[in-house]
Amino acid sequence: MSMTTAPAEDPTKLAEFESRLNAGETIEPKDWMPEKYRKQLIRMMSQHAHSEIVGMLPEGNWITRAPSLRRKMVLLAKVQDEAGHGLYIYCGTETLNVSREELVDQLLTGKAKYSSIFNYPTLTWADIGVIGWFVDGAAIVNQTMLAKTSYGPYARAMIRICKEENFHKRQGYEICSVLSNGTPAQKAMVQDAVNRWWWPSLMMFGPSDAASPNSAELMRWRVKKETNDALRQRFVNLTIPQALAINLTVPDPGLRYDAETENWEFGAIDWSEFQQVIAGNGPCNRERLAARRKAHDDGAWVREAAEAHAARQAAKAQSSAA
């Protein structure tokens, strides 16, 4: 544990900070905080914001091919929400004295990470259903915990996001339910999507606590209140009954209900796949970053035009005042 506090911190201030955390107080931007706390939050919040932004890509892929106007409207609204959620978290991160420009730059140069789940492709329409159900479902479990995180701006962004994200999960589960009750081909399509997304969704909670380098410190500072494994188990317990209710199975022969712990016990996760995707070798890593860079570059003229317009408006206002 001696590694967790930088030696340069003032011990009195550090003790005061930790006693505030122990008392359940919220840390606000102008409060004193250890450099390590600030750095961990910047890392975690910016990864979270990047994930919202990159997460628009696999779903955006299906907007023009949504099977009905209703589904298209819903998907547009969901993808727009993800953009908004990214911006909520970027603005929260900026309160830690880092500029959004810097954060976006870290994403575009490949220096920053985002959730590995978005490096998997969306092959069929059923993937859109399963993303809403599993990926947003997992995100809600994680974000519900983060709504009580010790850093005020992050907690407030999470509360805002949780309120909006419930529809994301509902619409996904509705798509899966309709397909599962549809033709044999539709049923097979949604089962295939479930098979492909199940394990990557479990990996979204991050490495097992024993292997998670940041977990202990994040918990001590109440950035996180629960372990990766506890959150993962909660997600599985919530999701399996939902799958059973619409006659879908998850691809885990080891899955069984433990009546004593009331947990759905699941098989071992293949962490080598996770490490491969994190290292940049997932099915879509390069494609996602290339798409983000292209969107950023193609939007340059809009940013320039907005600046030119503002400059002209300001000049006009000045000359009419003179």
Next chain:
Amino acid sequence: MSDTQWPLWEVFTQEGEGAPHEHAGSVHATDAEHAIQNARDVYARRGKVVSLWVVPTESISASSPGDAGPLFDPGSDKAYRHPQFYKSPRGVKIF
């Protein structure tokens, strides 16, 4: 890479007639009009918001956490500013 570092604006939203404007977050924008448009897209997608304020972040002055003790102290030891401080005869309905 020239990017998105337009000035920062704090956004306040009023969720319903008669409600107070509350801090929602911030946006980057070139000017006030642009800030209101961005704030609409980011903080008012659900139709509850009836009014928006945007304020340049640099225009906000805030009390500092270190001064919180002495600054708010005068308010904390005046129990007589609360109705519970006063006794009234049993059975009398005051309000």
